[in-house]
Amino acid sequence: MESISTSCLMDIFNLLKACCSQSCNYIMTYEGTFSSLVSEVGQLKDKSSDVRRDIEAAKRDGLTPRSEVLGWLSSVQHMEDEAKSIEGKYNQKIKCLCSFPLNVCSIYPLRNRAEATLATIRELKQSAEFTKLADNQNLIHSIKMPIPKTIGMxxxxxxxxxxxxxxxxxxxxxxxxxxxxxxxxxxxxxxxxxxxxxxxxxxxxxxxxxxxxxxxxxxxxxxxxxxxxxxxxxxxxxxxxxxxxxxxxxxxxxxxxxxxxxxxxxxxxxxxxxxxxxxxxxxxxxxxxxxxxxxxxxxxxxVECLEEEAAWNLFRNSARMDVIDTNVIILIMARALVKECGGLPAALIILAQAMAPKKDFGRVDACLDHHEGHTTPTSCKHNLRNLWQGEGIINNVQNLMDADNKTQFLLGILHAASLTVRVHDDYFTMHPMTRAMILWVERECGKKENKWLVLDRELVEEAPVAEKWQAAERISLGGNKISDLPKAPQCPDLIFLDLQFNKLLNTIPNGFFLHMPHLKILDLRETPIEELPVSIGNLVQLHFLELSRTRITSLPKEMAALVNLRYLTLSSTTSLRIIPDQLISSLRELQWLNMVDSYSGWREGHTLEGGATFEELESLKRLKVIGITVNTLAALQNLYFQLHAMSELEEVVIGNLQPILLPLQELRLSSLPKAKLVCRARFPNTLLALKIEDCRAIDRLIKLEGQGNSSRERVIRIFPHLHTMVIRRLPELKSLSDGEQTLNFPSLKTIAVEDCPKLTMLTLVADGLKEIMCERSWWDQLNWGDERTKSFQHLYKPMYIDGNFIPSM
CATH class of the missing domain: 3.40.50.300 (P-loop containing nucleotide triphosphate hydrolases)
Incomplete structure (x- = not known):
């Protein structure tokens, strides 16, 4: 019995020991739980402070804190209060005796409470990553907009x-x-x-x-x-x-x-x-x-204009006219109207709405008359360049290239603004509705209809009455059937007058130009007029005069008063026979004189017969472009010897030569610092030698224009009998061809090159070439990686021997 009692007591003691040990451990680790609670509460307070600061900033921006954020802050505050309460009770129960409590049993629920609070605090910390703290309760997600029809888009x-x-x-x-x-x-x-x-x-x-x-x-x-x-x-x-x-x-x-x-x-x-x-x-x-x-x-x-069928569908859908389906004539007229709109949705909708109320043919026809437009013809960059220079839009240019660059820049602006559509290279067109808008704006939104009087290519037979001319700044009547003009219209503000392509306009009244003091642009090209009235002398502000393909036989001496004239074009005026003596030299501001295939009676020096002389051309110090026709070899020789004085000359154009000049064998350009050689239409087949010296602006040997200048032709046969080419002191010359087109000289035997530093490739075809005379230093720097250049590698011949130039011609 005694051993049994001892054994039982030991079991009870061990059980109590185990229980007490767990309790003691639980009690002894309470301080760690409390320390963790204090640390976590501190971190939560810091996070809540950041959130509250961001919310205050959002409130200043007019935003409202989101409910989930406000709920989180409320929970944080509750946990802060709970932790503070636990801390107070802990301090009451714990006595400083190795941190062991006097009342052991009471510590259990307090620790359980602390651990639950600690778990909640940690959950709040994890849920504090908000995608959005505040928003605008008044913020509307989106507002529905009325939409015009987008058929075809x-x-x-x-x-x-x-x-x-x-x-x-x-x-x-x-x-x-x-x-x-x-x-x-x-x-x-x-x-x-x-x-x-x-x-x-x-x-x-x-x-x-x-x-x-x-x-x-x-x-x-x-x-x-x-x-x-x-x-x-x-x-x-x-x-x-x-x-x-x-x-x-x-x-x-x-x-x-x-x-x-x-x-x-x-x-x-x-x-x-x-x-x-x-x-x-x-x-x-x-x-x-x-x-x-x-x-x-x-x-x-x-966004482009609509295709034709899509445009028609938009028009029909917008007009909703039963009469379109029941009347064939109206259907045809409506189709034509849609085509005139050029696929522009705004124009189609407006016109469709205008037609919608019409119930019969007469009303629809009237509507059509009101909105009828026309397609703007294709325009050329060079025509605009001349007109813009004539009006002063392009001004103070140093040379023709500068004018071309400025024209290209302005056209680029128009193109970038979608006001023009490029057709091909230098050609472009303008949408008829854009054109109509521009005219409307220039007419002060329709308040001054006659400010820009534009009736071009509308096949009208009568010019507007003189009263309408009085308020006009610009008048465009080209491409019509006008035969008579007002006798002496009062045009105090007129600066632009276009009468081109009126095939029935035979005469201009004598007093027609009497009252146009500010006229700058006058275009009479392709009209059958035979003479200019003497009143043209009143146009002292005229900058631009276009008379190409007219039937004029003589220029009136009164033209000498046009002292501000910059551009005079008389190309293809084949009937022109008389130019008064000293008339040309009076036009001292002239920069552009184009008389190709025109007057050919140029004289050398003053003669009893009178007439224009080559010496007059020398007096035109501002002349940049000249195109003239000569019909004798003597005249050509005389022209050659005055050319040297034209430091502003920018183009020498070879065009259709008179039969008497076809035996031309040598062409030489010398000391023309701004000139370039241009070949236009038919080339002279008999040319044997070409010499170009001291022409600093030439960057390519020849610029091709007109016949034979198709972009699809890569090799152009030119000057079939040319055997000698001399090019000297051309600092800008880069190519012996024209752009992507390679020139073929089938009979070329000798090329002489001197002081052409930018010419690094011999891009030409010359199967019969025997020698290339040049300086060794230039020859060594050629690009021999180029295949065409490489084919001439065996043709070097020194240009100088013992300091002497050795010509081979």
């Missing part, structure tokens, strides 16, 4: 829609001419976001239509209103920009800007530029391609 819209949903693209530009449908596309996209995009993906879709001359404050106010922010007049635009930036930076936004005329500075407005990948987008419409580039566009979409 589904393909370009799907392209736009695809790019708009591509998160790798942030800025998209839509460009095209006015009225082509850019606004309709952007509004359709706005509504597409309304139906397709949830608020979880995009917070707000903002559509803003800008005025042409919008102000920064106007744009900022629109954004404030759309975002539901309070506008304060006393706040600076920089502070408003900062506020917009803070608000938009917190949103997934789509910003649609319609009718942007010039680049927008995002930073100045307060618009954050999205960085891909991003759901944020800036999408805008503009007429100019340059605006797209300056705006940092990652994708440009050009």
């Amino acid at each position: 589904d393909k370009v819209f799907e392209e736009l829609r695809r790019h708009a949903k591509d998160e790798s693209l942030s800025v998209i530009g839509i460009h095209g001419m006015g009225g082509v449908g850019k606004t309709a596309l952007l509004r359709r996209l706005n509504n597409d976001f309304l139906s397709e995009t949830s608020e979880a993906e995009v917070d707000v879709v903002i559509f803003l239509e800008l005025s042409i001359d919008y102000k920064m404050e106007e744009l900022q106010r629109s954004l404030f209103n759309r975002l539901g922010l309070t506008w304060q007049d006393e706040v600076t635009h920089r502070d408003r920009a900062a506020k917009l930036y803070r608000v938009l930076s917190k949103l997934n936004f789509i910003l649609l800007l319609d009718n942007l005329w010039e680049p927008l500075n995002y930073q100045v407005v307060g618009i954050p530029l999205p960085e891909p990948p991003s759901k944020c987008k800036i999408i805008f419409t503009t007429r100019t391609e340059d605006t797209c580039s300056y705006m940092g566009t990652e994708k440009m979409i050009k």
Whole structure:
């Protein structure tokens, strides 16, 4: 019995020992739990302070804290209070005796409470990563916009829609001419976001239509209103920009800007530029391609006019006229009208709406008459260059190339603004609706219809009455059937008069030019007039006079009063026989004189017979381009010896030669610093030698124009009997061919080259070439990697021996 009792006591002791040990351990580790609670509460307080600070900033921006954030802050406050309570009770129960409590049993529930609080605090810390702290309760996700019809534009819209949903693209530009449908596309996209995009993906879709001359404050106010922010007049635009930036930076936004005329500075407005990948987008419409580039566009979409059938469908859908289907004549007329609109949606819709109320043929016919337009003919860059110089739009140019460059620059601006359409290289056209808009604007929005009196190519038979001429600044009556003009119209403001291609205009009244004191441009080309009235001498401000292909037999001596004339064109005036003595030299401002295939009675020195002399040409110090016709070898020789004085001459043109000149065997250009050689139409077949010296502007041997200048022809056969070519002191010469076309000289035997440092390749075909005379230093620097140049590698011959030039001709 005694051993049993001892054994039982030991078991009970061990059991109590185990229980006490667990309790003691639990009690002894309470301090660690309490320390963790203090640490976690501190971290939670720091996080809640950050959240509260961000919320206060959001409130200043007019935003409202989200409910989940406010709930989180409330839970944090509750846990802070709970931890503080636990800390107080702990301090009451614990006595400082190795941190062991006097009341062991009471510590269990306090520790359990602390551990539960600690677990909750850790959960709050983990849930503190909010995607959004605050938002605008007044913020409307998107606003539905009315949409014009977009028939025929589904393909370009799907392209736009695809790019708009591509998160790798942030800025998209839509460009095209006015009225082509850019606004309709952007509004359709706005509504597409309304139906397709949830608020979880995009917070707000903002559509803003800008005025042409919008102000920064106007744009900022629109954004404030759309975002539901309070506008304060006393706040600076920089502070408003900062506020917009803070608000938009917190949103997934789509910003649609319609009718942007010039680049927008995002930073100045307060618009954050999205960085891909991003759901944020800036999408805008503009007429100019340059605006797209300056705006940092990652994708440009050009909107073109509609194809003919799509245009017809849009017209029918907009007009909804039963009479179209029941009246064949009206159907034909409507089809013609649609074609005249050139596929421009705005024009089609407007005209369709104008026709919609018409119920019978007469009314529809009248409507058609009111809106009838016409296709603008194709224009050439060179014609515009001359006209713009005549008007002073292009001014103070140093040479013809400078004028060409400025013309190209201005045309580039028009093209980038979608105001013109390039047809081919130097040719372009303008949409008839664009042309009509320009005329309307220039007529002060229709208030002064006669300010620009434009009736060109409308086949009218009578010129406008004299009263209509009085208010005109520009009159264009070309391409009509006009036979009579007003006797002496009063035109105090007229600066431009175009009468070209009136095939029935035989005479101009004597007093016609009496009252046009400011006229600068006069175009009479391809009219059958036989003489100019003496009143032309009144046009002292005239800059540009075009008389090509007229039947004029003589120039009146009164033309000597045209002291400001810069451009005189008399090409193909084959009837011209008389030019008064000293008339040409009186035109001291003349820069351009084109008399190719025209007057050929040039004389040397003063004679009893009178008439124009070569010496008069020498007095034209501003002359840059000259084209004249000679019909004797003696005259050609005389022309050659005065050419040396023409330091401003820019082109020497070889055109159709008179039969007597066809035996021409040698052509030499010398000491013409700005001149270039141009071959036009038929080349002289008998030319044996070509010498070009001291012509600093020549960059290619010959510029080809006209016949034989097809872009498809890579090799052009020229001067079939030429055997000698000398080119000396041509510092800008780069090629012996013309652009991508290679010149073939089938009989060429000798080439002499001296001081042509930029000529590094011999790009020509000359199968009979025997020698290339040149300096060794130039020969060694040629590009022998070029195949054509390499084929001449064995033809070197020194140009100088013992310092003496060795000609081979």
